[in-house]
Amino acid sequence: MDFFVNLVIAAISSGTPLLFAVLGGILSERSGVVFLGAEGTMLIGAVVSCLAFVHTGSLTLAIAAAVGAAGAFGLAHAFLSVTLRANQIVCGLALTLFGTGLSAYLGKPVAGQALAVSMPRVKLPWLEPIPFVGPILANLDILVWLSFSLVIALYLYMYKTSWGLHLRAVGDNPATSDAMGLSVDRIRYVHVIAGSMLMGLAGAYLILVYSPNWMEGMTSGRGWIAIALIILAGWNPLYALGGAYLFGGLDALGFRLQLMEIGIPSYFLKMLPYIVTILVLMAAGWRGRNKPSIEPKALGVPYVREQRF
Amino acid sequence: MKKIVLTMLVLTFALMTACSQASKPASPSSSPNPSPSGGASASPTAKPEGELPKVAFVYIGVPGDGGWTFEHDKGRQMVEETFGIEATVVENVPEGPDAERVFEELAQDHDLIFGTSFGYMDPMYNVAQKYPDVKFMHATGYKTLPNLATYQGKGYQPGYLSGLAAGMLTKNGKIGYVGAFPIPEVIYTINAFTLAAQSVNPDVEVSVVWSNTWFDPATERQAAISLLDQGVDVLANYQDSPAGIQAAQERGVWGMGNDSDMNRFAPETYVTNPVLNWGPYYVDVVQSVIDGTWETHSFYGGFKEGMVEIAPFGKNVPQEVKDAVEAKKAEIQAETFDVFAGPIYDQSGAEKVAEGAALSQEDILVMNYFVKGIKGTIPQ
Incomplete structure (x- = not known):
């Protein structure tokens, strides 16, 4: 029992940065803009957050700085891909490379410096007696609770409000949305920027909670995993929760299986999260093969009024 | 017009990216x-x-x-x-x-x-x-x-001293070790660590997980937590990042890193570790x-040549542990004590080094087995 409780707690802490990034990616992609800059944006979020914390000592400012810097990245991506209608894949890759290099440069003065930071935790002692769920939920930090509420808020926003309907309409059929009187460009700008802000939050979580000292390239590929998880989640915030924790949980499970000495090589266990992600993607693809695609139909296509594709 | 602006922007980006990538290896920092x-x-x-x-x-x-x-x-x-x-x-x-x-x-x-x-x-x-x-x-x-x-x-010499401290500090006899890669350098250090812990606490058990990373704080933290959840009360790490000792401090567990003094990352629970x-x-x-x-x-x-050292002790390490480690260090330095002196048994209990013999430098450099008392496997 303890084994599973500990595993779920480990899955949550490892999955939370992924969850923020996946939610951000969903927002951007639902408006029809592919955002491959996740890795670079997370790194920028992390390094700016670290610098802000070192200079001000304030957690709120550190988080705000990460969100702001990542928002600027989102603005750049929106400008390139929406206003200038550049190839979104290329812009995203450029942002990732740029973010990786820039974060390494900005991080030089604080590299290897330990941050004396502790994220406030939400203590709910009255939950403890509930078996299994109690010990998991009783002592989580506030950013985890923020991620929970974001999942629900984004779900309600996307499926239960007219703004959400507009968002999905722009992602599926910008020409019709335009004819309806919606501003395609404005909606795309807002969601790309909001999405990249969430990716910045993912970077802030990494450095402020998960591993409190800046190291070059500390995301080590988590941005790319987040992009795969967007597809796994079918662009739905609720499934994003499952996808992020599935990945985080398998990540944690690998080490636990090593300790059980069941004879599976550690190299193989390290592949486990990736293999399962591929399998789940295949299974989802197989089940949905006769149904209409759930992908936003205008994803990756710049919108030009009056132009037919 | 837009096309031109766009082309220029993308080019600028590409250039910036190229510079940020290429200038790192090419331009000397000093x-x-x-x-x-x-x-x-x-x-x-x-x-x-x-x-x-x-x-x-x-x-x-x-x-x-x-x-x-x-x-x-x-x-x-x-x-x-x-x-x-x-x-x-x-x-x-x-x-x-x-x-x-x-x-x-x-x-x-x-x-x-x-x-x-x-x-x-x-x-x-x-x-x-x-x-x-x-x-x-x-x-x-x-x-x-x-x-x-x-x-x-000779990283196994300070590795032995860390193990000695770990053996004295553990209360429940469960020690965790997050290995980097299953290569001889790491394996012989973990073996030396374990032999030392056993020398002061024969029942001690060292659990090893491999992170298969040198430097991936998030993964290394996850590996450390898997050991902490098993209830280890001393945690050693072979990676360059301090993620493991930071995770240990959060649980109030003694932590050890590698290569460098890591006191600042976990001032309350840091013990010491090998330093080159x-x-x-x-x-x-x-x-x-x-x-x-x-x-x-x-x-x-080794210690004799001054190439290896142990980091300054953490502020909460008891004096008797410090004294024991210093005494053993003097013996190693004077070459009156050999870390890999027999008898040494591997995990299956087979005798690898006989009583009275010791491993040669060549044998140490190709070590590919764990000694008795280690819980963990070396992928072949």
């Missing part, structure tokens, strides 16, 4: 000195007879890693202070074709080049053959040439080049 032997920056302390050599260092990471490269860079600073020269530094050089290019460029205008990662072995070997007049120094490798020497610290001290050796090597006495060699430095 300003490249066109004439280090010019005498303008000559040191007041040492004024050797011969002309001062032009020295270069190639790093796998950045000095800010707080671990492996950090310690090499301290050695570089010691060389610069001793001889009043300014060394060329190239950071973040990946192992592979890039490394070969970097070594080749450096070889054209340097006399002595240090490469500080195992994976530079073949690039250095190739370049050394092309530049017989340049001296190459490769850390942790095993290929030598008349102008390519290797050097390595390259400076004195680097100074000797540069001096021998100046004197013209440099010859190829394979150097293994």
Whole structure:
């Protein structure tokens, strides 16, 4: 029992940065803009957050700085891909490379410096007696609770409000949305920027909670995993929760299986999260093969009024 | 019009990206000195007879890693202070074709080049053959040439001392070790660690998980937590990042890192850990080049040679532990105690080293089994 409780707690802490990034990616992609800059944006979020914390000592400012810097990245991506209608894949890759290099440069003065930071935790002692769920939920930090509420808020926003309907309409059929009187460009700008802000939050979580000292390239590929998880989640915030924790949980499970000495090589266990992600993607693809695609139909296509594709 | 603006913007981005990528390995972090032997920056302390050599260092990471490269860079600073020269530094050089290019460029205008990662072995070997007049120094490798020497610290000696402290500090006899990669360097350090812990606490059990990373804080933290959840009360880590000892401190568990003093990352629960001290050796090597006495060699430095050390103890480590470790260190230094003296049994209980015998340096360097008392497997 303890084994599973500990595993779920480990899955949550490892999955939370992924969850923020996946939610951000969903927002951007639902408006029809592919955002491959996740890795670079997370790194920028992390390094700016670290610098802000070192200079001000304030957690709120550190988080705000990460969100702001990542928002600027989102603005750049929106400008390139929406206003200038550049190839979104290329812009995203450029942002990732740029973010990786820039974060390494900005991080030089604080590299290897330990941050004396502790994220406030939400203590709910009255939950403890509930078996299994109690010990998991009783002592989580506030950013985890923020991620929970974001999942629900984004779900309600996307499926239960007219703004959400507009968002999905722009992602599926910008020409019709335009004819309806919606501003395609404005909606795309807002969601790309909001999405990249969430990716910045993912970077802030990494450095402020998960591993409190800046190291070059500390995301080590988590941005790319987040992009795969967007597809796994079918662009739905609720499934994003499952996808992020599935990945985080398998990540944690690998080490636990090593300790059980069941004879599976550690190299193989390290592949486990990736293999399962591929399998789940295949299974989802197989089940949905006769149904209409759930992908936003205008994803990756710049919108030009009056132009037919 | 828009197309032109767009093209220009994308080009600018591409250029910025290219620069941020390419300029890292290519531009030395400490300003490249066109004439280090010019005498303008000559040191007041040492004024050797011969002309001062032009020295270069190639790093796998950045000095800010707080671990492996950090310690090499301290050695570089010691060389610069001793001889009043300014060394060329190239950071973040990946192992592979890039490394070969970097070594080749450096070889054209340097006399002595240090490469500080195992994976530079073949690039250095190739370049050394092309530049017989340049001296190459490769850390942790095993290929030598008349102008390519290797050097390595006996990490198992301070590893043994960390294990001794761990054995004394554990209350429940459960110790965790997050290994980096299942290679001899890591395996013999974990073995030495375990033998020491058993010497003070025969029932101690050391659980090992492999992170298969040198530097991925998030993964290493996850590996550490898997051990902490098993209830270990001392946690050692072989990686360069402090993620493991930070996770240990959150649970109030004793933590040990590797390569460098990591006190600042977990001031409450830090114990100590092996530290590699390259400076004195680097100074000797540069001096021998100046004197013209440099010859190829394979150097293994322990406490006696001053190449390994243990980090300052954490503030909460009990005095008796410190005393025991210091006493054992003196024995190792005086060579009255051998870390790998028999009897040593492997995990299956088979005798690997008989009573009265000890492992030779060659045997240690190819160690591929865990000793009895370790819970964990080495992937074959």
